């Protein structure tokens with residue numbers, strides 16, 4: 001019999017419900033066996049683009065003196081673990097066998113050329129103070145121990161960073177997921193994204209998602225594979241960029257190109273629903289036009305508006321984080337970090353090349369229904385540590401610490417090196 005790995009079984013919700021034992025539950029794994037599971041015209045320019053099984057009873061054990069916890073329910077296979085009637089409905093409508101991964105023709109909030117000058121990277125990691133390992137107060141941690149799994153782990157994780165802004169309410173809206181292997185992270189991220197897509201489509205008939213650049217796109221690769229490829233309602237997706245480098249769309253530095261090559265050309269999202277920046281404009285012009293594009297999509301009812309903030313409320317913001325704690329193109333110490341009126345802004349002096357970029361502003365980022373921060377590697381450990389530190393002062397917040405949703409849950413997808421400075425991991 002093929003044998004699947006130890007898999008974490010405890011969810012944050014389960015853990016929090018387990019009051020009184022909370023402090024003892026640090027890691028939870030179960031041994032299980034294999035199973036089978038199976039608008040209007042918003043933007044002017046167009047451009048050719050790239051194209052139940054059952055689970056055996058869990059076996060739990062102690063490890064390294066850590067108490068393990070049992071899972072009250074079996075893992076339900078994809079598509080979707082329905083947390084609500086809406087999500088169940090989403091699951092029902094999610095499979096569209098008629099879809100194929102045909103090449104996409106992408107629409108853009110624009111049309112070609114720009115500067116590609118580079119600046120040297122100024123050792124961003126050095127800006128984050130390396131501080132000693134510390135414990136995570138009232139935090140619960142789950143992890144995986146094996147490099148392979150046939151399904152997405154229900155991998156959960158931890159409560160309460162207490163960091164920036166550190167209110168109890170804010171802490172309760174954060175989840176920290178820690179994976180032993182990138183493969184697991186990718187699987188979980190795909191499942192998470194697919195679930196949110198299903199819920200949004202069931203609720204509003206559209207799924208609005210913003211992509212970052214960097215390693216995020218590779219982490220999303222499982223979406224291009226079965227069962228997600230067939231099950232996700234790609235025709236309902238509207239894709240934006242959290243930030244974009246002001247370079248031609250076929251340039252090696254282009255986030256559009258990165259996403260198109262790694263994800264968007266492999267799934268059947270209508271080209272008119274992929275909103276690239278206008279790469280013929282200056283950074284300022286491209287940012288203005290992107291904001292105009294968003295406004296038009298708000299008018300068309302594609303993009304919702306947050307009743308709390310009055311800013312656009314995208315269904316999902318997918319963020320990476322740099323070693324210096326930047327997210328999007330919001331870099332430590334840059335004035336654009338404090339922009340609180342515009343939806344989309346620009347910079348011409350990015351410390352991470354290339355220098356010219358457009359970026360969503362914090363009010364827009366933080367108005368999202370859901371935010372995922374995908375952060376891996378030891379180079380990020382200092383910023384992660386600071387983000388989860390209990391001692392914060394509002395004067396030295398890293399951009400990542402300013403990611404603070406008005407509604408919804410901020411979910412961190414991390415690996416062990418990235419959380420290596422958190423002592424209870």
Ligand SMILES: O=C(O)[C@H](O)[C@@H](O)[C@H](O)[C@H](O)COP(=O)(O)O
Nearest residue numbers: 212213214215320321322327328
């Ligand atoms: O275009 C960009 O540069 C980004 O959107 C940026 O915010 C990125 O997400 C982080 O720098 C993390 O990048 P890595 O995951 O590659 O470290």
